[in-house]
Amino acid sequence: MPQKVTDRRIQRTRQLLQDSLVALILEKGYESITVQDIIDRANVGRSTFYAHFQDKEDLFLSGFENLQSQFEQHLLGQSPSEINPWTLSLVMFQHAQEYQRVYKALVGERGGHTMLSHLQRYMSAHIGEHLKSHLPVRRKEQIPLEILTLYIYSTLTSLLTWWLDHDMPYPAEQINDMFRQLTQPTVESILQQA
Amino acid sequence: MPQKVTDRRIQRTRQLLQDSLVALILEKGYESITVQDIIDRANVGRSTFYAHFQDKEDLFLSGFENLQSQFEQHLLGQSPSEINPWTLSLVMFQHAQEYQRVYKALVGERGGHTMLSHLQRYMSAHIGEHLKSHLPVRRKEQIPLEILTLYIYSTLTSLLTWWLDHDMPYPAEQINDMFRQLTQPTVESILQQA
DNA sequence: GAGAAATCGAACATAGTGTTCAGAAACGTA
DNA sequence: TACGTTTCTGAACACTATGTTCGATTTCTC
Numbered sequence A, B: 001m002p003q004k005v006t007d008r009r010i011q012r013t014r015q016l017l018q019d020s021l022v023a024l025i026l027e028k029g030y031e032s033i034t035v036q037d038i039i040d041r042a043n044v045g046r047s048t049f050y051a052h053f054q055d056k057e058d059l060f061l062s063g064f065e066n067l068q069s070q071f072e073q074h075l076l077g078q079s080p081s082e083i084n085p086w087t088l089s090l091v092m093f094q095h096a097q098e099y100q101r102v103y104k105a106l107v108g109e110r111g112g113h114t115m116l117s118h119l120q121r122y123m124s125a126h127i128g129e130h131l132k133s134h135l136p137v138r139r140k141e142q143i144p145l146e147i148l149t150l151y152i153y154s155t156l157t158s159l160l161t162w163w164l165d166h167d168m169p170y171p172a173e174q175i176n177d178m179f180r181q182l183t184q185p186t187v188e189s190i191l192q193q194a
Numbered sequence C: 001g002a003g004a005a006a007t008c009g010a011a012c013a014t015a016g017t018g019t020t021c022a023g024a025a026a027c028g029t030a
Numbered sequence D: 001t002a003c004g005t006t007t008c009t010g011a012a013c014a015c016t017a018t019g020t021t022c023g024a025t026t027t028c029t030c
Helices: A005-028 A035-042 A046-052 A056-078 A085-098 A100-107 A116-133 A145-165 A172-191 B005-028 B035-042 B046-052 B056-078 B085-098 B100-107 B116-133 B145-165 B172-191
Strands: none
Touching: A005 A035, A005 A046, A005 A056, A005 A100, A035 A046, A035 A056, A056 A085, A056 A100, A056 A116, A085 A100, A085 A116, A085 A145, A085 A172, A100 A145, A116 A145, A145 A172, A145 B145, A145 B172, A172 B145, A172 B172, B005 B035, B005 B046, B005 B056, B005 B100, B035 B046, B035 B056, B056 B085, B056 B100, B056 B116, B085 B100, B085 B116, B085 B145, B085 B172, B100 B145, B116 B145, B145 B172
């Protein structure tokens, strides 16, 4: 049973802190930021910071979780006819295009590597799901599913961070097409091994 | 003009510190290690540590550089008939197999991500070199060379760290074969676009 | 054993973390 | 407007880790 306005106040403080962190990451990189930097930028008292978040990493992750649930909303709104790794990736690149700043801070090179393991769990689940459903019943187990999933995931994230760190020199559709050209032939050839 | 024996003493201390760091990384991960942990383990005085290395990261990198120059020795010793990304990768997997502990500590998941950018510069140079020499004079610039290089590099490193973190469930030749199966079709199809 | 080089470790200054708490400010209600 | 509640403030504090300094000590060389 949420209170009406005090909640809004809390929300505003959290947002302020998250925004400050994003700005600071883009300026000087995650590692070198101190809690003092963050609260100075946000004009928030020290104890307030610790009332909301355990530490810097907690703040970072809360922003990341925001982004993730927002992405899920976005995904539902788009609802591509079929969900496979390449429609999923397209939605992701488009979403990143729309929220450049936040993406670049949280997922890009300067953002530390904190979020990689979280993103990995999330995306790998989707990718693995798709692969499993397309798997021939009996295939030569030359390349295990786990590795194939890892392969797709690592290609996707390396493209994403490259794209963000180079300030998106291509539109989302084009970088996604590169992703498809890079991975689809391999995936199909492997899935079709009977 | 290096001195004879005192040099050996210095070398011993450096080695001790590097070994301690490796052991500690495998135990508790790079991030949570303090300088105190390292010198306690190595039985080395605090000021001695700082006489040899600037900080924890410097020590880490010195170990990484050791490994790298050792790898180059190894590469010369093997001298595959042709150096392409897949012979290079084989030598690398074999080298990693031989020096499991160090590789796992410095390149694996627990090793922080410090070395990724260094490894990237090194491997990408080799990979890009090979690709450039096999490039058709005029090709459709759908996928720039930089991205193709990144693709190969990221697949290689994600396989390598996965392999290390899972305690090498396959021999080097087999994991390298997976690497080839994953990347070769894509690379060839793209290089042959006239 | 004398001299040089390397190591030791205690002491220190500095910087960042996370907690506490009394007072101030903002808000909701009536 | 006045009241109580919630949230925010910021100074003070204890704590942990960093990196430096320097005189004492060990180790090696000849």
